[in-house]
Each structure stands twice: as structure tokens, then as C-alpha cells.
Amino acid sequence: MEGQAAFSDGSSSSLVRGEMKLEEDEEDFRSCCEDEEVWKEIEEIVKEEPKEDLDEFSVKMFFKGMSIAEDGDSGSGFSGIGVVMERIEHVPVIQVQKKLDFYVDESVADYLALMDGLAEAMQNNIRRVYAFTDSELLYDQITNEEKLEVPLLIALRQRILEHASNLEAFVLKLSPCFDLERPLRLAQVAVGVVSFPANGSESRDNCSICCEDKMSPMMITMKCSHKFCSHCMKTYVDGKIQSSQVPIICPQLGCKYCISINECRTFLPLISYESLENALAEADILHSDRIYCPYPKLFCPA
Incomplete structure (x- = not known):
């Protein structure tokens, strides 16, 4: 009971x-x-x-x-x-x-x-x-x-x-x-914890953004295999949301992988995640409102 x-x-x-x-x-x-x-x-x-x-x-x-x-x-x-x-x-x-x-x-x-x-x-x-x-x-x-x-x-x-x-x-x-x-x-x-380590484990990993060794539970490995700390990723994503640069590309130099919204859910606080959803929705609306010329070769020559 x-x-x-x-x-x-x-x-x-x-x-x-x-x-x-x-x-x-x-x-x-x-x-x-x-x-x-x-x-x-x-x-x-x-x-x-x-x-x-x-x-x-x-x-x-x-x-x-x-x-x-x-x-x-x-x-x-x-x-x-x-x-x-x-x-x-x-x-x-x-x-x-x-x-x-x-x-x-x-x-x-x-x-x-x-x-x-x-x-x-x-x-x-x-x-x-x-x-x-x-x-x-x-x-x-x-x-x-x-x-x-x-x-x-x-x-x-x-x-x-x-x-x-x-x-x-x-x-x-x-x-x-x-x-x-x-x-x-x-x-x-x-607090930026993505996963809990095994008992007794005190391992650390290097974040490619801040170049500091962070506790493993606070590290995120993207599907493109690049690894960053949750604090840096939150700051990075928040900046992209504020400047309406969505979808969000992996911060690793030269990487073109688009970070999925499910990946963002693992490290973004509620407010940031809702802002990301709104930004993506607005981007979809803007994209759907575009009108393409039916005769591009005639009226819109290269």
C-alpha cells in the first residue's frame, strides 16, 4: 500500500x-x-x-x-x-x-x-x-x-x-x-544531462564547440557522428531559432546534416523546443506560399 x-x-x-x-x-x-x-x-x-x-x-x-x-x-x-x-x-x-x-x-x-x-x-x-x-x-x-x-x-x-x-x-x-x-x-x-553513466564511471568527452572536456552524461552524439555538449548545442540551436535559420545544420564545419526535431528534444528545454517547433512551422508556411513561374524559360530566363 x-x-x-x-x-x-x-x-x-x-x-x-x-x-x-x-x-x-x-x-x-x-x-x-x-x-x-x-x-x-x-x-x-x-x-x-x-x-x-x-x-x-x-x-x-x-x-x-x-x-x-x-x-x-x-x-x-x-x-x-x-x-x-x-x-x-x-x-x-x-x-x-x-x-x-x-x-x-x-x-x-x-x-x-x-x-x-x-x-x-x-x-x-x-x-x-x-x-x-x-x-x-x-x-x-x-x-x-x-x-x-x-x-x-x-x-x-x-x-x-x-x-x-x-x-x-x-x-x-x-x-x-x-x-x-x-x-x-x-x-x-x-541541467543538460542526456544520459546517465554506469555506476562508478567518471568518463569525460571533448566538445567540438567549446573544446572543453565535459562529463559524458552531458554529451550528445548526432546521427552524423559529431559530438557536442548539451550546453553548447542549446546555445547554438537558440541562436539559429532567433535568426530563423531552420532547419538547423550540424555545427561541425563542413557537415551538412540537418538535426532532427527528435534529436533536439533530448537536450532542449521546453521553451526552446516550443520556439523551434514554431520556427519550423513558420518556415513551412513561408515555403508553401511561394508561387513558381509556370513558364520560367519564357519570362524568367537564366
């Missing part, structure tokens, strides 16, 4: 199952967040679990944070988050994709993914969120108030609960990792 916890408003007080238990870290929690009013509200918002009946104001939220260390345990690397919110049928999903400006542990990235997902949900007038995570640590700390000793996590949990208190219902569930493949992929693309 999957774990879960539910938060909802006080409109069904007769169905209350219990209040959130405050653990020994309550004083630290309050002193860190310094918001007694918000804390009092949170103490009252745990009620019976709502069902996952989606409507225009409800979503199923799948979120994931990911981090990849650049130099072993040196504390440097890349972190990103991905969120996918499913809505009722025929309504587009809501997606959040972000590369963090700093490297954090993956557990912290999970917190940030949930926090940003809830913020985005509220901006889209969502009132009920059914969230799914594969992090037992996050689940236990959000739902069971497990003892926390890290000030950053204490503060992030507070922010998450603040967002939850503004919703009619918030349900957090444990879910198998394969249910989170979509948000994980968003997070990977955000």
Missing part, C-alpha cells in the same frame, strides 16, 4: 481524523520560520483525505528534483527540477522545468520541486493538488513531522506547508520511481 497524507480545508469538520502531531523540533521550526499565524493555520488544515476526482481546479502533480556531481564529492555540479501536473481530459498539462543556480543534494532538489510546483499550481488557480513523490525522506518529513536538524530543510518544509494551507486540499503520496519518469526527464534536460 502506498503511503499518503492529506491536507484540506475545514468545510467537513465532522470527518476529521486527527491533527498534525508536533514533534520535538517545533520550537526550532517556529523560530526558523518566524510566522506564528501561518503555523496556527497549518495546525488546523489536516482532515480526511479527499478523493482524486479531477476537475478544472484539480491536478495530479508528479515532481522530481535531480542532481549530478561534477567532481566526485567536491560539492560542485548541476541541479534541476521537473514538475508535471495532469488535469482533466482535453486540458493541457502544466509543466515546470528549471535549472537551479546552485548545486544541492537531491533531497533538497525534491523539496524545491514540490515548492515550485505548488506555487505554479496556485498561479494557475488550482485549488486541489494530489502530489506524488518517490522520496521517503520528503514524505516522512512533510507528513509525519520527522525530526529535522537542517535549517534549510526546516525552512523549505515551512514554505511547502504555507502553500498547502492556501489550497482547499493537498494530498502527498509515495509513488514508485517509474511514475516520475516525466518530471525526472524535465529536470535532466534542464
Whole structure:
């Protein structure tokens, strides 16, 4: 049975199952967040679990944070988050994709993914969120108030609960990792990770554009066999889109291979990929509007 916890408003007080238990870290929690009013509200918002009946104001939220260390345990690397919110049928999903400006542990990235997902949900007038995570640590700390000793996590949990208190219902569930493949992929693309290396592998490859040795998971091999890092390819493709130079040719000098849109999907963030689709569509329209002379030899001599 999957774990879960539910938060909802006080409109069904007769169905209350219990209040959130405050653990020994309550004083630290309050002193860190310094918001007694918000804390009092949170103490009252745990009620019976709502069902996952989606409507225009409800979503199923799948979120994931990911981090990849650049130099072993040196504390440097890349972190990103991905969120996918499913809505009722025929309504587009809501997606959040972000590369963090700093490297954090993956557990912290999970917190940030949930926090940003809830913020985005509220901006889209969502009132009920059914969230799914594969992090037992996050689940236990959000739902069971497990003892926390890290000030950053204490503060992030507070922010998450603040967002939850503004919703009619918030349900957090444990879910198998394969249910989170979509948000994980968003997070990977955000930081430039194309593939994961084998355990223990720290191999690097040279990028033909920046001429630097990059981690293998961040390298892309085109079908023409030329290899570049995902960061350089993103910059290259963005430049071509802005100048309307589509289809996009391989950046290798002398290569005439046209990079497929499916290849671009593996390394382009959502916004860049949508821009590429629009640019290709506009190019097709311009091409289709061309009128060719039916008598080129007569009226258009070479």
C-alpha cells in the first residue's frame, strides 16, 4: 500500500481524523520560520483525505528534483527540477522545468520541486493538488513531522506547508520511481544531462564547440557522428531559432546534416523546443506560399 497524507480545508469538520502531531523540533521550526499565524493555520488544515476526482481546479502533480556531481564529492555540479501536473481530459498539462543556480543534494532538489510546483499550481488557480513523490525522506518529513536538524530543510518544509494551507486540499503520496519518469526527464534536460553513466564511471568527452572536456552524461552524439555538449548545442540551436535559420545544420564545419526535431528534444528545454517547433512551422508556411513561374524559360530566363 502506498503511503499518503492529506491536507484540506475545514468545510467537513465532522470527518476529521486527527491533527498534525508536533514533534520535538517545533520550537526550532517556529523560530526558523518566524510566522506564528501561518503555523496556527497549518495546525488546523489536516482532515480526511479527499478523493482524486479531477476537475478544472484539480491536478495530479508528479515532481522530481535531480542532481549530478561534477567532481566526485567536491560539492560542485548541476541541479534541476521537473514538475508535471495532469488535469482533466482535453486540458493541457502544466509543466515546470528549471535549472537551479546552485548545486544541492537531491533531497533538497525534491523539496524545491514540490515548492515550485505548488506555487505554479496556485498561479494557475488550482485549488486541489494530489502530489506524488518517490522520496521517503520528503514524505516522512512533510507528513509525519520527522525530526529535522537542517535549517534549510526546516525552512523549505515551512514554505511547502504555507502553500498547502492556501489550497482547499493537498494530498502527498509515495509513488514508485517509474511514475516520475516525466518530471525526472524535465529536470535532466534542464541541467543538460542526456544520459546517465554506469555506476562508478567518471568518463569525460571533448566538445567540438567549446573544446572543453565535459562529463559524458552531458554529451550528445548526432546521427552524423559529431559530438557536442548539451550546453553548447542549446546555445547554438537558440541562436539559429532567433535568426530563423531552420532547419538547423550540424555545427561541425563542413557537415551538412540537418538535426532532427527528435534529436533536439533530448537536450532542449521546453521553451526552446516550443520556439523551434514554431520556427519550423513558420518556415513551412513561408515555403508553401511561394508561387513558381509556370513558364520560367519564357519570362524568367537564366
